[in-house]
Amino acid sequence: MRDAGRTLPRNDPRQYDDLAGEWWRPDGAFAMLHWLAEARAALVPPAPRPDALLVDLGCGAGLLAPHLAGKGYRHVGVDLTRSALAQAAEHGVTVVQGDATAVPLADGCADVVAAGELLEHVPDWRAAVAEACRLLRPGGLLVLDTLNDTALSRLLAVRIAERLPTVPRGIHDPRLFVDARALVAECERHGVRLRLRGVRPAIGGLLGWLLRRMRDGNRPDATDAGPPPRIVPTWSTAVLYQGRGTRSG
Numbered sequence: 042m043r044d045a046g047r048t049l050p051r052n053d054p055r056q057y058d059d060l061a062g063e064w065w066r067p068d069g070a071f072a073m074l075h076w077l078a079e080a081r082a083a084l085v086p087p088a089p090r091p092d093a094l095l096v097d098l099g100c101g102a103g104l105l106a107p108h109l110a111g112k113g114y115r116h117v118g119v120d121l122t123r124s125a126l127a128q129a130a131e132h133g134v135t136v137v138q139g140d141a142t143a144v145p146l147a148d149g150c151a152d153v154v155a156a157g158e159l160l161e162h163v164p165d166w167r168a169a170v171a172e173a174c175r176l177l178r179p180g181g182l183l184v185l186d187t188l189n190d191t192a193l194s195r196l197l198a199v200r201i202a203e204r205l206p207t208v209p210r211g212i213h214d215p216r217l218f219v220d221a222r223a224l225v226a227e228c229e230r231h232g233v234r235l236r237l238r239g240v241r242p243a244i245g246g247l248l249g250w251l252l253r254r255m256r257d258g259n260r261p262d263a264t265d266a267g268p269p270p271r272i273v274p275t276w277s278t279a280v281l282y283q284g285r286g287t288r289s290g
């Protein structure tokens with residue numbers, strides 16, 4: 042597993058610059074983001090009208106883009122990290138450099154707002170939720186996934202996952218993990234009734250993937266990538282969860 046290459050505080054956004062070469066490697070340090078992007082895109086229906094806009098908050102290098110292909114959205118991505126945005130632009134995303142807590146886009150501009158693996162990186166996640174809801178038009182859809190603020194989540198997503206090739210070391214600050222009930226309440230306050238479900242990688246696929254990674258290491262030339270693990274629903278939201286909700290009004 043690669044780590045950030047220099048010692049930076051947990052959740053320091055400069056880690057994304059150090060790991061810029063990893064974004065689009067399917068078996069690289071951000072492999073799990075690819076699996077999650079596919080699962081997130083599955084929550085997004087085809088565009089309701091021509092010119093429908095999907096705003097992807099914390100879009101990173103645009104990993105959601107291939108999974109939206111054919112759905113008919115203009116895909117606008119907002120992120121702090123310029124090196125990630127440059128790659129997102131190469132994948133057809135219209136990029137905006139900015140903070141998810143102060144997005145330079147108009148109220149009600151979006152048919153869909155996506156916030157994948159973002160909120161657990163934002164010190165003021167409530168401000169990012171307020172922005173996500175502000176950007177949505179009435180009837181617009183919010184889709185997100187994040188890590189819950191529980192002891193189990195800290196154990197699995199930080200202590201264990203950071204020792205495996207699934208998550209780069211130091212990328213998360215567990216103090217920022219997002220309490221699921223507080224998130225639902227915050228969305229409700231901004232007119233979005235969010236429904237949650239727990240998700241996890243399918244165990245068989247994950248074990249196969251980990252074994253291949255142990256066999257091949259992180260070699261860019263490894264060819265026998267095999268099928269990626271699928272993200273599947275699970276009964277508990279205690280670790281990783283998706284949210285989906287429509288803005289009233």
Ligand SMILES: C[S@@+](CC[C@H](N)C(=O)[O-])C[C@H]1O[C@@H](n2cnc3c(N)ncnc32)[C@H](O)[C@@H]1O
Pocket residue numbers: 054057074075077078098099100101102103104105119120121122125139140141142156157158159162163
């Ligand atoms: C774990 S990555 C997820 C990227 C993308 N959503 C995906 O799933 O592939 C988190 C991303 O959020 C960005 N980010 C962190 N804090 C942010 C903030 N306050 N505003 C905008 N982007 C932020 C980082 O630069 C990084 O690209």
